[in-house]
Amino acid sequence: MELKRLKEQMEPGHLACAGCGAALAMKLATKALGEKLRVVIPASCWSIIVGRHPDTTLKVPVIHSTFEVAPSIAAGIRAALDALGQKEVTVMVWAGDGSTYDIGFASLSAAAERDEDIIYVCYDNEAYMNTGIQRSSSTPYGAWTTTTPYGKRKHKKEIIEVMKAHRIPYIATATVAYPEDMIRKFKKAKEIRGFRFILVLSPCCPGWGIKESETVLISRLAVESGLFPLLEIEKGKLSITHQPSFIPVKDYIAPQKRFAALTEKDVREIEELVRQRWERLRREEA
Amino acid sequence: MKAVITGAEAVAHAVRVVNPDVISAYPITPQTHIIEKLAELSERGEIKAKFIRVEAEISAIAVVIGATAQGVRAFTATSSHGLLYMHELLHWTAGGRLPVVMAVANRAVGAPWNIWCDQQDMLSQRDTGWMQVFASSAQEAMDLIPISYLVAERTFLPVMVGLDGFILSHTAEPTELITPSEVEEFLPPPDYPLRLSHHDPFTLWPILEPNLYHRQRYDLFKDHQKALKAWKSAFKRWEEITRRGYRAVETYNTEGAKAAFITAGAVSDTVKYALDNLFKNEKVGLVKLRLFRPFPYDDIREICAPFEKVIVLDRAVSYGAEGIFSQEIRSALGGACPVQCCVISMGGKDITPEEIAAVYEKASKIPEGVVIWS
Numbered sequence: 001m002e003l004k005r006l007k008e009q010m011e012p013g014h015l016a017c018a019g020c021g022a023a024l025a026m027k028l029a030t031k032a033l034g035e036k037l038r039v040v041i042p043a044s045c046w047s048i049i050v051g052r053h054p055d056t057t058l059k060v061p062v063i064h065s066t067f068e069v070a071p072s073i074a075a076g077i078r079a080a081l082d083a084l085g086q087k088e089v090t091v092m093v094w095a096g097d098g099s100t101y102d103i104g105f106a107s108l109s110a111a112a113e114r115d116e117d118i119i120y121v122c123y124d125n126e127a128y129m130n131t132g133i134q135r136s137s138s139t140p141y142g143a144w145t146t147t148t149p150y151g152k153r154k155h156k157k158e159i160i161e162v163m164k165a166h167r168i169p170y171i172a173t174a175t176v177a178y179p180e181d182m183i184r185k186f187k188k189a190k191e192i193r194g195f196r197f198i199l200v201l202s203p204c205c206p207g208w209g210i211k212e213s214e215t216v217l218i219s220r221l222a223v224e225s226g227l228f229p230l231l232e233i234e235k236g237k238l239s240i241t242h243q244p245s246f247i248p249v250k251d252y253i254a255p256q257k258r259f260a261a262l263t264e265k266d267v268r269e270i271e272e273l274v275r276q277r278w279e280r281l282r283r284e285e286a
Numbered sequence: 287m288k289a290v291i292t293g294a295e296a297v298a299h300a301v302r303v304v305n306p307d308v309i310s311a312y313p314i315t316p317q318t319h320i321i322e323k324l325a326e327l328s329e330r331g332e333i334k335a336k337f338i339r340v341e342a343e344i345s346a347i348a349v350v351i352g353a354t355a356q357g358v359r360a361f362t363a364t365s366s367h368g369l370l371y372m373h374e375l376l377h378w379t380a381g382g383r384l385p386v387v388m389a390v391a392n393r394a395v396g397a398p399w400n401i402w403c404d405q406q407d408m409l410s411q412r413d414t415g416w417m418q419v420f421a422s423s424a425q426e427a428m429d430l431i432p433i434s435y436l437v438a439e440r441t442f443l444p445v446m447v448g449l450d451g452f453i454l455s456h457t458a459e460p461t462e463l464i465t466p467s468e469v470e471e472f473l474p475p476p477d478y479p480l481r482l483s484h485h486d487p488f489t490l491w492p493i494l495e496p497n498l499y500h501r502q503r504y505d506l507f508k509d510h511q512k513a514l515k516a517w518k519s520a521f522k523r524w525e526e527i528t529r530r531g532y533r534a535v536e537t538y539n540t541e542g543a544k545a546a547f548i549t550a551g552a553v554s555d556t557v558k559y560a561l562d563n564l565f566k567n568e569k570v571g572l573v574k575l576r577l578f579r580p581f582p583y584d585d586i587r588e589i590c591a592p593f594e595k596v597i598v599l600d601r602a603v604s605y606g607a608e609g610i611f612s613q614e615i616r617s618a619l620g621g622a623c624p625v626q627c628c629v630i631s632m633g634g635k636d637i638t639p640e641e642i643a644a645v646y647e648k649a650s651k652i653p654e655g656v657v658i659w660s
Binding site: 035036037038040047048050051052053056058059060061062063064065066068069071072073074075076077078079080081082083084089106107109110114 | 307308310334336338339340341342344345346348349350351352353354355356357358360374375378482483484487488489490491492493494495498
């Protein structure tokens with residue numbers, strides 16, 4: 001399998017919790033992108049995971065950024081690399097949903113509008129996990145967080161739709177449950193010029209209330225239930241890269257403690273969201 | 287060659303000659319003419335810099351941080367609320383030891399809205415770890431750009447160059463244009479030892495445990511103090527090349543003077559005019575603060591200790607205390623000479639030579655601790 005042939009860019013000893021989806025995701029992403037890389041990490045779990053001085057878990061150059069401006073720091077690095085004639089180097093932002101959906105949204109939107117030649121990855125664990133599980137605008141309907149103790153009453157922001165409206169050359173979604181699909185998308189993104197956006201669903205064991213051994217399973221259930229479609233949008237053209245089997249939404253929700261207080265009505269609300277989303281996706285794909 | 291140009295054009299000309307690789311900025315009055323000129327030069331290919339038109343000042347400084355961390359020279363300019371919006375990343379730039387140079391067209395801050403000149407914007411950023419210099423003419427604004435790059439690149443500390451909004455930024459005056467050969471002789475190409483590289487990968491600015499962080503802050507503190515020397519040698523070298531000399535603290539008419547005004551920026555020329563024309567019977571001098579960070583304690587002590595009194599003309603205030611320059615000068619003098627604080631103008635209130643004379647009169651009648659609001 002190609003996965004094994006690719007060189008590891010992440011070494012053991014990272015500081016993530018056991019079973020962290022975002023750690024697995026970085027391992028795959030950097031494998032696909034290779035060593036000629038710059039990684040910009042805004043404030044997030046990954047500010048910690050990468051390691052404390054003098055240790056670092058990544059073999060590629062990393063620069064820490066404040067919460068809200070990672071795409072702008074990446075744009076500066078890109079411009080400098082171009083000035084130095086190093087056009088072959090990839091610049092990647094690796095941000096959580098806090099940066100992406102909320103505090104860094106202005107700089108993300110602006111960098112996308114300028115079509116900066118960078119890859120922007122959002123590892124989406126659906127809440128502010130680094131500060132101890134507070135809701136973000138990516139937190140899904142009904143989910144418990146410390147700031148939504150009775151469950152969030154709003155659906156998560158449709159970030160893919162938002163990014164699509166920026167007419168950028170490449171958008172994709174991925175999860176660690178489908179590593180070949182994820183590697184292929186990162187490799188494809190690497191070859192495209194301009195602003196590329198990849199959303200990686202990243203289960204968080206303490207935040208979602210799942211077992212450390214369940215990260216991949218939950219990722220797969222998110223896809224198979226239709227809640228997290230695996231797709232790519234190249235120059236505006238949508239393709240679904242994995243056809244889900246549409247298992248009941250309940251099968252995805254039940255193992256997660258964050259959804260413990262969901263009622264039958266809440267589940268129906270989520271099922272309705274999935275139905276509408278897929279109706280739209282099918283229409284757009286056709 | 288001389289040209290009649292504004293302070294904004296003077297800064298743009300200096301940046302053109304210094305020739306950075308990356309420029310990023312967000313427009314704000316009264317900085318706009320600097321960046322409009324640079325955007326035009328970049329668009330026409332007359333400068334090599336890529337000009338990145340960002341959505342906010344916080345991103346302008348972020349672009350400059352990214353470019354500098356990757357090893358190239360970068361520039362930005364802002365003013366007032368734009369500078370305040372950068373605040374978080376001002377700390378990040380200095381803590382990250384990046385030799386960034388930024389021009390600041392000094393302007394009041396709201397609320398209420400006010401677009402005119404004072405120095406509250408820059409002085410409220412005093413503790414971010416940036417070095418700060420003030421220009422008092424278009425010529426100085428121009429010269430201070432290459433000088434600041436040299437010092438920044440020798441000390442790995444960022445520099446803000448302040449020029450009075452409108453009074454300098456929008457007023458045309460005869461200015462000697464610096465030439466590429468002068469700057470080439472003065473400023474070597476940038477060579478930053480710490481730049482991102484996949485040949486020798488490292489993680490920039492990871493979490494430092496408390497003892498190491500404390501040590502890193504000590505280095506920042508120490509290097510600021512050491513930077514005084516770098517400024518002095520840069521001023522000297524600039525004078526050798528251009529015959530235009532600068533000092534960390536400059537004086538006018540202070541020989542044998544019994545008192546002196548202290549100020550920074552374009553108001554110093556108004557003071558000079560007042561001293562020449564309205565102080566016929568009294569020997570009063572002017573002390574011009576060019577460098578505010580690092581603070582030139584020794585120079586201030588040496589120059590001011592012989593005076594019976596200094597009157598500081600402040601255009602930035604620490605509310606609940608007094609004028610910011612006054613605080614600094616009082617602390618430098620340590621009682622060697624009484625310091626009278628006068629807040630002379632906030633938000634562009636006119637400063638006339640007659641007012642300078644009136645302030646002097648007033649200062650002679652009230653006790654040292656009372657702040658004069660002129």
